[in-house]
Amino acid sequence: MSVSRIGAVSAIALAGALALSACATENPAPAGSTQGAGSSASAGNVDCFSGDLAAEGSTAQKNAIAQAIKSYQEACADATIDYNATGSGSGIKQFIAKQVAFAGSDSALKTTPKDGKVEAEEAKNACGSPAWNLPMAAGPIAIAYNVNGVDKLTLNGEVAAKIFNGQITTWNDPAIAALNKGVTLPSTPIKVYFRSDESGTTENFTKYLQAAAPSVWTADPGKQWTGKGEGKEKSAGVSAAVKSQDGGITYVEWSYAQQNQLHMAAIDTGSGPVELTGETAGKAIAAAKQVGTGNDLALKLDYGTKEAGVYPIVLVTYEIVCSKYADAEQGKKVKAFLKHYASADVQKSLEPLGYAPLPAEVLTKVDTAVDAIS
Amino acid sequence: MTMTAHDETRPGGTGSGARLGTTGGTGTSTTPTDPGRRDLIESMDRPHRGRAIKDHVARIVMWGSFVLAVVPLVWILWTVASNGFHMITTSLWWTGNQRNINTTDAGGGARHAIEGTLIQAGATAAIAVPIAILTAIYLVEYGRGRLARVISFMVDILSGVPSIVAALFIYAVWVTTFGIDRNGFAVSLSLVLLMIPTVTRSTEEMLKLVPNELREASYALGVPKWVTIVRVVLPTAFSGIVTGVLLGLARVMGETAPLLILGPYTKNFQRDLFNGNMPTLPTMINEDRSDFALSTAAERMWGAALTLIILVLLLNLAGRFIARRSAVAK
Numbered sequence: 257m258s259v260s261r262i263g264a265v266s267a268i269a270l271a272g273a274l275a276l277s278a279c280a281t282e283n284p285a286p287a288g289s290t291q292g293a294g295s296s297a298s299a300g301n302v303d304c305f306s307g308d309l310a311a312e313g314s315t316a317q318k319n320a321i322a323q324a325i326k327s328y329q330e331a332c333a334d335a336t337i338d339y340n341a342t343g344s345g346s347g348i349k350q351f352i353a354k355q356v357a358f359a360g361s362d363s364a365l366k367t368t369p370k371d372g373k374v375e376a377e378e379a380k381n382a383c384g385s386p387a388w389n390l391p392m393a394a395g396p397i398a399i400a401y402n403v404n405g406v407d408k409l410t411l412n413g414e415v416a417a418k419i420f421n422g423q424i425t426t427w428n429d430p431a432i433a434a435l436n437k438g439v440t441l442p443s444t445p446i447k448v449y450f451r452s453d454e455s456g457t458t459e460n461f462t463k464y465l466q467a468a469a470p471s472v473w474t475a476d477p478g479k480q481w482t483g484k485g486e487g488k489e490k491s492a493g494v495s496a497a498v499k500s501q502d503g504g505i506t507y508v509e510w511s512y513a514q515q516n517q518l519h520m521a522a523i524d525t526g527s528g529p530v531e532l533t534g535e536t537a538g539k540a541i542a543a544a545k546q547v548g549t550g551n552d553l554a555l556k557l558d559y560g561t562k563e564a565g566v567y568p569i570v571l572v573t574y575e576i577v578c579s580k581y582a583d584a585e586q587g588k589k590v591k592a593f594l595k596h597y598a599s600a601d602v603q604k605s606l607e608p609l610g611y612a613p614l615p616a617e618v619l620t621k622v623d624t625a626v627d628a629i630s
Numbered sequence: 631m632t633m634t635a636h637d638e639t640r641p642g643g644t645g646s647g648a649r650l651g652t653t654g655g656t657g658t659s660t661t662p663t664d665p666g667r668r669d670l671i672e673s674m675d676r677p678h679r680g681r682a683i684k685d686h687v688a689r690i691v692m693w694g695s696f697v698l699a700v701v702p703l704v705w706i707l708w709t710v711a712s713n714g715f716h717m718i719t720t721s722l723w724w725t726g727n728q729r730n731i732n733t734t735d736a737g738g739g740a741r742h743a744i745e746g747t748l749i750q751a752g753a754t755a756a757i758a759v760p761i762a763i764l765t766a767i768y769l770v771e772y773g774r775g776r777l778a779r780v781i782s783f784m785v786d787i788l789s790g791v792p793s794i795v796a797a798l799f800i801y802a803v804w805v806t807t808f809g810i811d812r813n814g815f816a817v818s819l820s821l822v823l824l825m826i827p828t829v830t831r832s833t834e835e836m837l838k839l840v841p842n843e844l845r846e847a848s849y850a851l852g853v854p855k856w857v858t859i860v861r862v863v864l865p866t867a868f869s870g871i872v873t874g875v876l877l878g879l880a881r882v883m884g885e886t887a888p889l890l891i892l893g894p895y896t897k898n899f900q901r902d903l904f905n906g907n908m909p910t911l912p913t914m915i916n917e918d919r920s921d922f923a924l925s926t927a928a929e930r931m932w933g934a935a936l937t938l939i940i941l942v943l944l945l946n947l948a949g950r951f952i953a954r955r956s957a958v959a960k
Contacts, residue, residue: 308906310894315920322732329730336729338896338907341920353805355812496923515734516923 303592306334307585313339313347313360315491316457317573319511320393320606321360324597327605337593344456345479351387351576352378357590359576362456364389364547364554383578388629389554390575390622392597394612396537397461397569400518401505402498403427403444409521410435410529413468413568416521419505420448420465421473422484427503435524444503448485449494455479457491460557460571461507467559468525468568507569510537511610527564536567537612544572544618551579551625553618570612580630591629598622710936717933718940728897728914728930733921740934742899743914746814747941750893750910751883753818753903754825759875761822762829769830770837771859789827796823797888804892812892814900814908820888825878832874836867869952876949880942886912911938 311321318341325337342350344361351359352375365376365387379387399416401409406427411419415431418424424431428441451458462477475482488494491508495516498504510532513520522529530536540557543566548554554574561568575594581587596602598619607613614622717723718740726739765785769778800820804810840863848858864871889912896907911934918931 308896310896310907312894319733326730326732336896336898336906338894338898340894340907340917354809355805490920492921492923499923512923 302328302331302596304332304335305589305592306332307336307589309335309337309586309589309593310356311337311339311347311358311360311575312342312350312356313576314344314362314456314573315341316344316362316395316509316571317360317393319609320395320573320611321597323605323609324593324602327602328593328596331596335589335593343454345454348375348379348576352382354382357581357586358578358594360573361389361576362395362571362573363459364574365576379576379578383580384582385578385580386552388552388577388579388625389548390577390594390598390625391553391555391572391614391618392575392594392622393573393603393606394537394541394614395457395571395573395610396510396532396567396612397457397464397507397571398510398513398518398520398532399505399523399569400495400498400508400513400516400520402502402518404442404502406439406441407519408436408439409519410524411521412524412526413465414472416523417465417469417472419446420450420483420485420507422448423472435529447501447504448483449488449497449501449504449506450481450483450485451491451494452481452487452489455490456571456573457507457509461569463557464559464569509571509610510612514610523567523569525564525566525568526562530565530567532567534607534612536565537570538615539563539566540568540570541572541612541618542615546621551621551628553621553625555618577629579628584630587630591626594626594629595623598626707939710932710939713929714932714934714936717929718936723933723937727899727909731897733918733924733927736926736929738930740911740914740930740937742897743909743911743934744937744941745899745901746908746910747883747912747938749901749903750814750818750821750908751879753815754821754882755875755879757818758822758825758878759829762826762878763833763871765826765830766833766837767859767864770834771855771863785827785830788823789831791823792887793820793824793885794887794891796820797891799823800888801891811905812894812907813905814893814903817888817893817908817910818903820892821882821885824885824888825882828878828881829874832877833867833871836870836874837863839870840866869955873949873953876945876952880945880949883945884912884938884942886916889913890916911941 318339321339325339328337329335339360341360344359344363347356347359348361348365350356365379367374367376376387399411403409409432411432412435415424415435418431424446426443426445428443433439433441456479458481459477459479462473462475462482465473466475466477473483481487486497488497488506491512494506494508495512495518498506498508498518499516508518510520520532522531524530540561541555543561543563544555544557546553547556555572557570557572559568575597577590577594578587581590600619603613603619717737720737722737722739723741724739724744725741727742728738728740731738765781769782769785772778773781797820800816800823801812804816804819805812810816844862844866845858848862849855853861889910893910893913894907895913895917896909898909900906900908902908914934915931915938918927918934921927922931
């Protein structure tokens with residue numbers, strides 16, 4: 257009996273100690289302590305809210321929104337904004353399920369039925385008011401490659417489509433050589449990597465391939481890859497794969513290609529090779545047409561453009577918001593944050609991260625739309 | 631004549647031969663002086679050599695399998711520890727959070743995630759442990775007949791439910807049916823489903839180990855059944871039950887599927903189970919994993935993984951420590 261007593265007592269003591277240590281960790285450290293994040297940017301005209309704001313969606317805008325959140329939180333110590341980069345499709349689903357205040361998506365809400373459901377209608381029902389697509393960042397898609405000894409590469413829509421659907425299999429193929437005079441191309445086999453998860457990047461890239469080479473790329477554009485190659489998860493996965501594979505090629509957001517220091521192909525749309533820069537990609541955005549009505553700013557990009565100096569492969573990532581929030585408090589929070597996100601300072605800070613600036617004209621419209629959120 | 635002698639010694643000879651077989655090489659030390667007997671023993675030695683070979687082969691295969699099983703374990707531990715070590719040695723790691731630290735920024739803390747994991751595990755235990763222990767008491771002390779068999783069967787089924795199914799079930803009830811936001815408590819509820827069967831089973835085993843004589847002695851003194859259970863059976867099995875609870879908790883803390891579905895990550899401190907996103911170590915690992923090509927994110931990922939391993943290890947050690955002192959085991 258005494259043995260069992262000792263066992264019991266020590267067990268209680270241990271359980272107690274565990275409970276105590278659990279309590280100790282619960283002891284709050286100064287809430288919302290900023291980690292010595294240098295000088296917090298001057299509050300400026302940031303409209304601060306206090307509390308939590310949750311959003312979810314596109315991975316393509318993760319780096320952009322993270323930057324906007326950081327500068328907002330630095331100005332507003334009581335505000336907490338969470339953005340979970342789970343993918344455009346998932347973000348829209350959670351938005352419709354009313355789990356998040358707004359969703360990030362690489363494509364505007366669909367207005368045509370799919371599986372008997374219309375995204376825009378579902379979002380409208382969830383909001384109790386029309387949902388708006390607000391463009392916030394433009395992410396050029398780079399064709400990133402890794403070929404030993406090749407620092408400069410030019411492709412056009414047709415050759416790119418042939419590479420990505422497996423018709424061209426070696427780097428010294430005459431079709432590639434014809435576009436790259438004066439470049440010594442090795443006979444390395446081409447290794448294509450694609451996004452294995454459902455991705456807005458895949459959708460926009462295949463839209464480009466279809467528009468630029470309709471006779472070669474016959475599959476319908478979509479979030480799921482239909483070409484050849486080896487699947488890797490998320491942007492980080494394809495970037496890492498290309499980085500470590502001689503002969504590798506993939507399509508990936510500019511910011512990831514930059515972060516991983518990958519070579520990027522220039523695109524020849526018919527009037528000479530165009531390098532990917534903020535300026536050349538910005539021109540493609542500026543040429544986009546608004547297809548939404550009123551404050552719904554869904555854009556349609558012209559992927560088949562032949563204009564000189566325009567880098568055609570870009571995606572616009574949207575914030576999907578309710579025009580009128582059932583919870584007025586939540587509406588105020590969304591408005592305050594998006595106002596900050598669309599501000600000139602923040603938009604400017606996105607460029608070094610690999611995003612193309614939105615044209616001033618679009619930004620003005622976004623600003624008006626954000627003001628109309630209630 | 632010799633034949634007769636041989637025959638006479640035969641029973642003894644077979645006996646020692648059989649013993650030789652079972653006790654391995656030790657039999658040779660008792661080599662008899664009688665030449666006939668020696669012949670006999672030598673003839674019995676031949677199959678013995680065959681057995682020795684089999685014994686060696688079996689031993690090598692067993693050790694080989696053991697090493698094979700240990701190699702990945704040591705490899706994983708070494709990889710995680712060597713990559714995550716310098717992250718968790720900074721004091722900020724244990725005091726700070728990830729607020730305003732983007733993927734390309736280095737460092738930051740994991741305290742928000744550690745707290746979240748501990749709070750969720752605590753809430754899970756607070757709900758699951760009473761249910762599991764009461765179920766086990768019913769099954770061992772009261773349950774007879776069909777109801778007990780059904781319950782026992784249900785516990786078996788529940789223990790076979792994959793964690794993702796438990797998570798989707800809670801999502802269907804919590805979000806789709808009732809329209810409540812995902813939060814830390816929803817995560818705890820799905821973890822409860824995973825913890826109940828493990829704790830019920832381990833508690834049952836512990837209660838079965840309590841000698842019946844103790845119960846009978848108590849009844850003989852005129853003590854009612856429920857008092858016997860509360861004052862005699864449970865205290866005797868107490869340390870064993872606590873071990874089971876801690877091991878169950880350790881298992882639940884490393885769960886990932888319910889967290890990904892029900893517990894969106896946040897980089898901030900969040901101690902409220904019922905409002906807002908709650909950070910946990912597995913979701914922190916997942917967050918940084920999506921940018922593993924960047925050394926800054928990869929470092930945090932390894933650090934968080936090591937921290938989680940350490941937390942689970944501590945709980946397991948606590949469980950073993952209490953188990954060693956288990957009165958019932960003795």
